[in-house]
Amino acid sequence: MGVFAAEAAKRHTVLPTSEKWSERMLPVAQSADDCRNPFEVDYSRVIHSASFRRLQGKTQILTSNDGDFHRTRMTHSLEVAQVAVGILKHLEATDRREDVARALPHPKLIEAISLLHDLGHPPGGHGGEVSLCYCMRNDGGFEGNGQTLRILSKLEIFTEEHGSNMTRRTLLGILKYPIAFSDAVDGPIPDGKPSPINGQILLSQHDHEPPKCYMDTERDVVDWIFQPLSADDRALVQSTRAKSFDCTIMDLADDLSYGIHDLEDAIALGLVSIEQMMEDIEPHLWSDFVRRMEEKNPTEYQDTTGTRYEGVLQALFSGDPHTTKKVISRLVSYMLSNTYVAERPDFASHMYRFKATMQPEAHRLLEGLKRFILNRVIRSPQVQQIRFKTQNMIVQLFAYLDHDPRHLLPAHIYAKYRAVGNPSSKRRVICDYIASMTDASLTQAYERLFSPRVGSSFDSL
Template sequence: MNLSPNEVWTQRYTDFLKDQDARAARIVYQRDRARVIHSASFRRLQAKTQIFGLSESDFYRTRLTHSMEVAQIGSGLVEQLITLGTEQVGKEADYIQWLPSVYLIEAICLAHDLGHPPFGHGGEVALNYMMRHFGGFEGNAQTLRILAKLGEYTPENGLDLSRRTTLGVMKYPALYDEVVANNEDYQRQLLEPEVNDFRTLQMHRWNPPKSLYSEEKAVFDWVLAPFSDSDRALFTELSHCEGACHNRTKYKALDTTIMELADDIAYGIHDLEDAVAMKMVTRDQWQQEVMEHASFKQFALWDGEMTERLFSGSSRARKHAISKMVGIMVESIYMDENPAFEHPLLRYQARLQTGQSAVLELLKTFVFKNVITIPEVKGMEYKGQLIVLELFKSLRANPSTLLPSSTYLKYQSASNEQAQQRVISDYIAGMTNTYASRLYAKLFTPTQGSVFDVL
């Protein structure tokens, strides 16, 4: 089938397999967004943490509210790029025709965390350890797996989103096995005997490579098919990593750059709001580590009034400060070009102006240092890791008795051991924090659990 340039990107994998015509973009991208919103994976994000525990307060963000905020910021970034590209009367910037529609960018942003496992990055590391000999685990890879296989919209092809939406969600266009094969230190780790007491496991050594699973290679190849051989080679090229780390890809597609900027803004600014509201950061810390930092002094994007509002104790004033910070970032976006690529979806790259980019990195560092990595938060992450590890160990040893009947049927029909282990991994990755905790209590706490429990 010969597809037009637009139909290439609105084509779904099912269309490709059945040699069917693709539909119009205005229909396809709207339905992509709808499929994400109505998926079970998206609903489960309401019970997966962003930073704080779900029981801390109804106010603080979950992965669901985070994803909604990323989508709102993403659409704002696109609108700003449209404004910049149409400012000159009678002349429109060349990139305008390649910008995603609001439906498309919202679909990508809403889907970007679907593969997020219970207990955040800790759960991701735990699952990667248990899957280290069976294709690994990685959050973005799990997102693609939901889109391509696990989502409920089609029997075999998951949510079956369009090619362009799927491309936009793929943050790391490389296969897990290929990335791991290039890491000699990690290869030596894989020869180590399995740890029996997970409390002795050095979790930091099992950070997963940013990648995609080999099980989704066919979909990965389909997504990249419209690009030239040279574009595909450069897009999937791995950069060298110094030290004990995995190599990763250097480039992202246009839509992905917009989504990642939106994600970074939400992380650096909205998560800051939660930290201030919970009094996890003080005004003195903010003043010393942000306002008086050399990077901020160089660009000075706001004055002391922002600090007054942020730490006033008034939720209204704090929200106003956060909104103004987000607006400053959104209004600084511009379109860059990477001449190394031929195709516009790879050549055009959304970026923030130098000052705003530097200050955003400063805000992200501030949140990471004073919130993400403090013992109180890391302790809860560690507890979640142990829950995931123990659940996986028990399900692996007793699949016929502990897996739900529908999941066990998938396990039985799996073609090999790796596929069987992937079934268990998919089951645990799809759990919410609440579900995983309740299942753990049911299995391992003597006074908890009943045959009448509905998990």
Template sequence: MDQIKKNVWDERRGSNNPRQEEIRSEAQRDLSRLIHSSPFRRLQSKTQVLGLGESDFYRTRLTHSMEVAQIGSGLLAKLKIKYAGKEETQFLPDGDLMQAICLAHDIGHPPFGHGGEVALNYCMQDHGGFEGNGQTLRILSRLDKYTKEHGLDPTRRLLLGVLKYPVNYSKLVVNKASSHDPARRQSWLFKSSDFKPPKCYLDSEINIVDFALKPFTEQDRELFTSIRPSNINTDHKTASYKALDTTIMDLADEISYSLHDLEDAISLGMVTRAMWMDHFSGHENLFVDCHGITFTGTCESVADCLFGESYKRKECIGMLVHLMITSVELQTKNKAFECGMMKYNAVLPEPVEALRLKIFMLVKYKVIKHENVQLLEFKGQKMIVELFSVLASDPHRFLPASTREVYERQVSFGEQEGMRVICDYVSGMTDDYATKLYEKILVPRKGSIFDRL
């Protein structure tokens, strides 16, 4: 593989002592560890888009991650067929590894969706910030309890696969004036967009990323970690590249939240047939442009299925997923890369991507940006800021015993390390746990030492 031995991708940072008569590959061990990890299980109680408690029908972070893994496996299978016998095939990942990358992609997301992410970034502005994808890397490599020091101790290639943005926080963040306003720093009332974090990994994981990128040449590492400047001065800078495995996972994620979140929205009545037809008015050609062996739908025929009986809706969503899976192809991102794991990216052809994006924009404007969804997100944001503020005001008093021990060890290295422990604790909460803890601490009522969360 471009002068890089394949077994270097199976290396772990820890001792990596397989059990006697171990029958699993390293990728299968990664997948097993992930499925049995507590951060993965907690995804069942974390918001996807629609708030938990609305119904047991709508998707959570856990069911979303399972769907991403299924789509990611389909994309990988199609790529292996499409590029059989060609150079690109040697760079495609193992199927079990692809499952693990997809299942792991959201474990770093905090309670209450992106509202929780913004809230924690706000709270950590002076202590290294917070970003959900960066927290995923941190959980995998440091925090989970599978090993003493290395978290799940994932293989190098799993680390590379979940590294969606290979540049650290401090190199990408653009500080805004409001973040330095002392009066506002004491309040949970702030403009969410002012504290949206850059897409990055956290500075605390620089050595983890160095380990993941070690097999690549210096030229590839330098190019891969380069920054694409923003066109607007107030926007954060962005990373320029993603590895091949990451782009397959990322594409599966985009397909899932575009189509499956649409399915939930239609079931809830937040997207109607009239909205669909109005949204695609003048853009009916998007469907015609995608016509081929597996897809012959039109704007109206798709609407008939989506807004008809439930089994027809399911069939239609499946048809659109199938269109996108079978259309996937590899694109050379930059010929300057020496290794194909960085040179090639999985993409959708332009007409199919245009249709996917148009569908997603309908979900974005009618669901994600809906005032009721935003109000729920804001409530979660407020709870996280207030919880964090209480815990940070007197960690020795309010943190649970096990977390307090970690805090006392880490704060000896500096305030930032101590605040990171509090951030890890809050970000690992489920929506329900965070709500109950908030009520226990901040809602006036008679309490008891025997109250349980």
């Protein structure tokens, strides 16, 4: 074995308790001729799952009707996985502490977690989350990250009762919000406000925002995930809502992709301007990045006045895809190189004792870029009008499926509906069905029920 390979193998040696983290809820003996480790098996199950394939038809920020250049949930997830592995490699190379080295995840594990992180998001992006949480307000609520856990542990078809039957550490890595819906919700979610104009139910961002949580239906799964942790660590996770070490790596990669790659989409599609960026993001937030660029590329990013700050922004908004991509790539590299491992000494378990984080200068710039996308793109009337339409489609579709499930649900979904007993469980079946839809299949289902000129008795449901 070469020196590099030996070092890599050493750094992916896991702690003695790690066999607990590679267990599955349904124990399965791996075939003798299967040379993969448990996390490589998890990665394979992601790639071959129907839920992952559906991400290609789900909104990231812009819908498929807006063109074919911008990110979807699938391409975003692929980018998050690539960036997360880059962060992992950077942490391996820069932090020589043996306990950190042994706690770092296997590359295929962090890829799997990253590919899975948006698996539970419904059609219509965050607007779809708001709608489904409202529809389920008296039946356990809804939250996209919680739905990811539900898909992996209950709904995917690799097993009859345990979904994809992922390893405990993979499930821990996607558990961004380790608190149940009923514990996270701050009082009852209010009913929608009827419009004084036409009586239609109107949802409010403030009143109907879903809490960050997992659903109560997966309490048993979370109890199983946390079994290897001490009682003190479990209590501390609950009280601080801490993310695991693996989850913090994925979360950084997600933030980085959101702040920078979605910016690339916005620039390419002409949704934002250099004037808006100069107005929204204070010049001092760029100082450390500009300094790094001056050190590495002394002849680049100088405008006619010689200031590199303006030069960087002019390159970013140059209109030349090659020039813009170069700045985007250097922003990603800059952010990635500013990640490091911090310690949380109150935790005993290596799964929580460490977390990936970012140096303050880079973090402040990243937060500025994220706010810029939020305020100039996501909250723009162009995007919000589509979100409003999708929210109404989901609420109306849910209401009618709940009203007459026998005649309106597809036969295989109605079979699941009949198989459960109480009304909340029955509505959960409808919720799972709508949450699984792509943007296109939601529109198709809605138009089939409500558009006079759409639909045929011979349509496949």
